Amino acid sequence: MDHRRRTFMTFSALALAGLSAQWAALEPDRLTAAMHGRHVDGELVDWMEDTSAKLVALPTEQRQHTAKLMDAQLETVTDLLEQGRYSEPVGRRLHLLAASLAGTCGWHRFDQGRHYAAGKLWNAALTNAHAARDRDLGAGVLSDFAYQSIWLAQPDAAVEPLSQALVHTRHPTARSLLHLRRARAHAALGVAADCHRDLAAAETALLTDSPDPAPAWCQWMSTADLAVDSGQCMLDLGRTDEAHARIDEGMSLLPRSRDKTRGIFLTYEARSLLHAREVEQAVTVANRSLDLATRIGAERCVTLVRELAPAFKPYRRVDGVAGLMDRLKSG
Known part of the structure; x- marks a missing residue:
């Protein structure tokens, strides 16, 4: 019996017993x-x-x-x-x-x-x-729409919803996430000054104490997310060395429980390694990301790894690249 099937059957029995x-x-x-x-x-x-x-x-x-x-x-x-x-x-x-x-x-x-x-x-x-x-919860939903726009390479559509969301939420953790996502949008648009302004605001907000717990939609926001997404911003702005350092920092801080986020971060790391021409290491990281995305059933994350294929193509003679390319095609 497939391992994933066994895991699901075990979970189902436990979950249904509890629900019943x-x-x-x-x-x-x-x-x-x-x-x-x-x-x-x-x-x-x-x-x-x-x-x-x-x-x-x-x-x-x-x-x-x-x-x-x-x-x-x-x-x-x-x-x-x-x-x-x-x-x-x-x-x-x-x-x-x-x-x-x-x-x-x-x-x-x-x-x-x-x-x-x-x-x-x-x-x-x-x-x-x-x-x-609940305007705060509404701000979180607007943030989700914006993240989707950034993911689909439509960063211009993300800026206004995030700006609106920032008007309607006051908790520093929520504001940190919203500023970080708007920084991602500005970086993808090549607007460096606005990107750096939002990154600074995201860091300041994340370090601000609050007597109230963070809203559920952003409780997971951490310094690991700030570091890796800052790295992705630097990558979009062409600052490869700084991007690699920030992504490495974020990967070291990410808790084990966040597998989906780890898979995305690994793909960002592979992309930064390719920009730095560290191809063999990029292959290793991309394979890890693909394994993880496949295991957790996140097709979006699998697609993200597959989108690295054109960047690997010029290095087909490098050890491991051909095998990775075959995996990306066969998936």
Whole structure:
């Protein structure tokens, strides 16, 4: 039996056992009644919030197998909003939950390379964040749209949404991420002064203490992200040596738990190594990135590695390049 299949079967048994135990604690007809226009109570919303949080918190490699569970959660919450009866506080919680689930489901589509579907889900997330009167969450969704634009080589479309998002959020961690993404957009556009200004603002914000926890959509933001994305900015601006140093720094700081981010960072590192003409090392790093992206089921990350192929082509006679090129073609 395939190792990934065994892992999924083990996880499924554990997850379903946990979900079943929690579900058994609810009155059996509570969800059915709520779905048919009857009162949605706080205990049901408690359970859905708890279940959704556990699904979102799973390691990346396991989350690829829970997409249908997440979709079902989102559909259920949407049905409750449309068909159930609830108080204003419960309605706000349902809208916040719908926004969070739609955002997460959008990221899953994005990782699969299904960009239109991701955009539709993020639009739903933005609508629900607005209905919940949570401007901070809405800023996070705008940031996701902007990141997608940068990823699809449309950085000019990212600058305005990020500028709008910065108006609507005050937490320093959130502002750091927004400035960092806007720096990426400016770098891709070749606007060095604006890029450096945003990088400085991102660093200042990240080092600013706050009595409040960071919003859920940016809690993962760290000095590792700042370092690697700064390196990618330097690469786009043609400052190869500085880019390589920053990416190396970020890779050393990244926690093991963030496999998807590690895969993206490895690809950035391979690109910076190619710019520095350290081809054999670039081959090693690109192979590691491809292995990781394939294992976690992130087609977007696999595509990112494949986009390195033209840069490797002039070095086909270098040891390892032909094998990597064959892998990139066969995938």
